[in-house]
Amino acid sequence: MQKAGSVPGNPGNPLWLLAEVTYKCPLHCVFCYNPVDYTTYGRELSTEDWLRVLRQGRELGAAQLGLSGGEPLMRDDLEIMVAEARKLGYYSNLITSGVGLNEKRIAAFKEAGLDHIQLSFQDSTRELNDFLSSTRTFELKQKVAKLIKQHGYPMVLNCVLHRHNIDHVQQILEMAEAMEAEYVELANTQYYGWAYVNRDQLLPTREQIVRAEEATDRFRQRVGGKMRIFFVVPDYFEERPKACMNGWGAVFLAVTADGLALPCHEARQLPGLTFPNVRDHDLRWIWRESPGFNAYRGDGWMKEPCRSCPEKVKDYGGCRCQAYLLTGDAANADPVCSLSPHHHLVTAALEKARQPTPAVEARPILFRDDRNSRALSKTPL
Amino acid sequence: MSEGLSLDEATIPELTRHFRLQWEPAQQSHVLLFPEGMIRLGGSAGEIMKRVDGKASVGAIVEDLEKAFPDADLRADVVQFLKEAHAKGWIRPRQSR
Numbered sequence: 001m002q003k004a005g006s007v008p009g010n011p012g013n014p015l016w017l018l019a020e021v022t023y024k025c026p027l028h029c030v031f032c033y034n035p036v037d038y039t040t041y042g043r044e045l046s047t048e049d050w051l052r053v054l055r056q057g058r059e060l061g062a063a064q065l066g067l068s069g070g071e072p073l074m075r076d077d078l079e080i081m082v083a084e085a086r087k088l089g090y091y092s093n094l095i096t097s098g099v100g101l102n103e104k105r106i107a108a109f110k111e112a113g114l115d116h117i118q119l120s121f122q123d124s125t126r127e128l129n130d131f132l133s134s135t136r137t138f139e140l141k142q143k144v145a146k147l148i149k150q151h152g153y154p155m156v157l158n159c160v161l162h163r164h165n166i167d168h169v170q171q172i173l174e175m176a177e178a179m180e181a182e183y184v185e186l187a188n189t190q191y192y193g194w195a196y197v198n199r200d201q202l203l204p205t206r207e208q209i210v211r212a213e214e215a216t217d218r219f220r221q222r223v224g225g226k227m228r229i230f231f232v233v234p235d236y237f238e239e240r241p242k243a244c245m246n247g248w249g250a251v252f253l254a255v256t257a258d259g260l261a262l263p264c265h266e267a268r269q270l271p272g273l274t275f276p277n278v279r280d281h282d283l284r285w286i287w288r289e290s291p292g293f294n295a296y297r298g299d300g301w302m303k304e305p306c307r308s309c310p311e312k313v314k315d316y317g318g319c320r321c322q323a324y325l326l327t328g329d330a331a332n333a334d335p336v337c338s339l340s341p342h343h344h345l346v347t348a349a350l351e352k353a354r355q356p357t358p359a360v361e362a363r364p365i366l367f368r369d370d371r372n373s374r375a376l377s378k379t380p381l
Numbered sequence: 382m383s384e385g386l387s388l389d390e391a392t393i394p395e396l397t398r399h400f401r402l403q404w405e406p407a408q409q410s411h412v413l414l415f416p417e418g419m420i421r422l423g424g425s426a427g428e429i430m431k432r433v434d435g436k437a438s439v440g441a442i443v444e445d446l447e448k449a450f451p452d453a454d455l456r457a458d459v460v461q462f463l464k465e466a467h468a469k470g471w472i473r474p475r476q477s478r
Contacts, residue, residue: 013408116417
């Protein structure tokens with residue numbers, strides 16, 4: 001019988017290495033997927049640690065490198081990492097808010113061989129961009145977008161969508177067009193980390209999503225091939241779960257600012273699993289042998305309805321972190337799936353999102369900052 | 382962009398800007414890398430794509446492949462593949478510099 005997911009003990013190669021080089025961030029976005037208790041983590045990896053991780057990842061076969069965070073530009077050794085990444089043969093992607101990307105640094109990144117910069121926006125309007133990130137960054141981002149173009153990078157804009165900005169999709173796309181973007185990601189919020197805490201304030205209605213998709217299609221037809229637009233539907237509105245990470249420990253390897261190696265950037269919250277630190281182990285052992293990476297490979301861990309489901313080879317039972325977050329057991333089916341006995345948890349959240357605003361706003365929206373992180377670290381979700 | 386351009390024998394194709402082709406020992410194959418994406422190329426696709434260097438014309442690529450693989454009749458397949466690669470945005474006719 002065909003096995004779902006990569007095989008424990010004999011996995012393929014990781015293809016993606018995500019380096020979350022820092023959790024420091026000048027922005028305080030309400031939909032951030034970072035862990036809410038990031039202020040409790042240990043010290044950041046050193047430059048040497050990161051260079052070793054890059055080398056070991058490349059030896060294992062990783063070809064795409066994401067430099068993310070937090071805001072990766074908060075590390076002043078990022079140029080060194082980029083240069084090493086290029087030397088090793090990675091295709092390197094800088095995933096940034098743009099804060100800290102000045103003329104001098106962008107030139108240094110070009111020199112070091114950075115392949116691509118993905119710039120995030122929160123909205124097409126200054127008011128909402130600045131509100132959602134709790135900073136005054138709208139103009140700065142416009143300037144950074146120009147710098148990215150001037151230095152010959154592909155222009156990739158990312159905007160996370162939720163109920164407050166999803167009705168602006170057309171204006172967001174027009175802004176991207178004016179910036180001569182080649183790629184635009186309209187990424188609906190995934191409800192982890194800070195976004196999960198703020199879920200009731202962020203979930204759009206189904207009608208909003210339908211309208212946004214229609215606006216996106218109209219725009220696509222108008223601009224043709226000059227801009228590639230990805231519209232990522234939020235999984236809460238689907239009947240089947242996403243094939244999260246293409247399967248646990250199948251192609252994706254994340255390393256956090258404090259050195260934990262994870263099969264998914266949300267995995268450190270899962271109870272009962274210990275993930276190895278790159279200070280103590282090399283990536284080969286971590287990828288192939290560590291219990292954490294083998295925990296949900298294959299399908300031996302699955303429960304019903306996944307275990308006997310013909311679709312398990314397609315979606316691997318969805319997202320382990322979402323299963324844990326909503327049902328308390330990571331081995332359950334992702335409750336996004338309509339076959340899950342916990343699916344009502346998702347439909348209830350969607351129903352709540354349809355209620356008039358005051359009921360929802362009774363609980364304040366929480367910005368991602370150190371004070372809130374410390375508070376949330378004490379109170380479990 | 383590249384709408385309306387066709388690839389004939391004399392066209393010199395090049396990789397689209399921001400795409401990179403490289404051999405991956407771990408995968409034993411050529412891959413095409415681009416912002417946040419990667420396409421693994423099968424054996425023949427790799428053989429064709431590694432000849433797309435912004436210097437050789439479609440005709441020259443076919444000729445070179447026929448030299449390397451003399452037993453096969455490749456022309457139609459190669460031209461078809463290059464057309465598809467063009468439609469997918471991996472390659473484009475060389476731009477004037």
